[in-house]
Amino acid sequence: MDASRTELADLALRTSLNRDVARQRTALISETLLSRSRSLRDPNFRAIHADDLALLFDSYDAAFLRGGCRRALGSLRLDFRISTRMTRAGGKTFRYSPRRGDPWFEIAVSAPLLFQTFRDVDRSVTVCGCECGHRLDALLRIFEHELIHLVELLAWNESECSESRFQGITSRLFGHAAHTHNLITQSERAAAQFGLRPGSRVRFQHEGTDYDGILNRVTKRATILVEHPRGERYSNGRRYIKFYVPLEQLILLDPVRR
Ligand SMILES: [Zn+2]
Incomplete structure (x- = not known):
């Protein structure tokens, strides 16, 4: 296994942050996103673009993984997509392995779930076991979850969020208490x-x-x-x-x- 992937595996397994430190880092990431994004104007944003996910990736990788995810990717392609069709999953991470050439990765986030939530149905919303006050909270929790799918795919070639390795990482890094969401579905x-x-x-x-x-x-x-x-x-x-x-x-x- 190449050294940058071993490094990423180590970072993912050994990093443990206290809740306040993690919260400070995500608060900074939120501020950065709102100030740099061309679509997101406020925490209950009405539009989002794949560029926003790219921005989140760079911020999270730097703040939580010391850039280890980008290093493990090396020259492999990583794409971001806002899905208008995902009506159940908040996010999805894909690895594509073409018959010829290098594999590549994609992180997709559901627009319907984000925009149906914090709209006209008023109830408490949790993503990854964390209470969310607005769309930006929900987006960050979804992204954190998908980021760890990518980390696992890079470090171990497989990823499963119902398994203890995944849940250990998301708990130590982000304080996630679950791997599910109760975002508001169209039905x-x-x-x-x-x-x-x-x-x-x-x-x-x-x-x-x-x-x-x-x-x-x-x-x-x-x-x-x-x-x-x-x-x-x-x-x-x-x-x-x-x-x-x-x-x-x-x-x-x-x-x-x-
Ligand atoms: Zn998952």
Whole structure:
């Protein structure tokens, strides 16, 4: 194994920070991000760009890993992406291994989860077991988690956040108490804001025509099943056509009682 990867493994396993020190470092990272970012203006920012993740990477690597992650990457490519499709995971870290050429890495963060949270559903939000007061808190906790996935991939070629090695590192470095989040999903928002739940009868317009249907599920948009003789046959024996409709365009016909 090359020396920079061994160094990174050592740093990850041996660094243990007291909570105040870690908090000071992340506070500085927050300030730096807000002052340098072209998208983030305040802690409940309304836009985010992949460049912001690149900035976070440099800050975190310097503040928590003495630049060891960049050294272990060497000339390997690391990309950042804001995902508009991730509706469950707050973040994801990928290693791509093309048949020819070097592997490369990517860290993606979910825009839907960040922007649905701290919006119109009011409840306490935790990411990695840490209470978050605003979007910036949530973003930092997600990023810290993904950074350790990258560290593990570089140092050990595999990474698993349900395992004790991962949880030991995130706990000693960042004080994470969990590897999960309870960010607000689109389906929770649908239920809380609009009373929309799977099974709800809804009405919507499509190309000037009104349709009545049944709400099937909510991801980015709602999936509505409309009964139609030419539709696909479902397990209840009826035929339905599927429509994907933004939540805001749905009218609830009769609330489902739970
Ligand atoms: Zn994970």
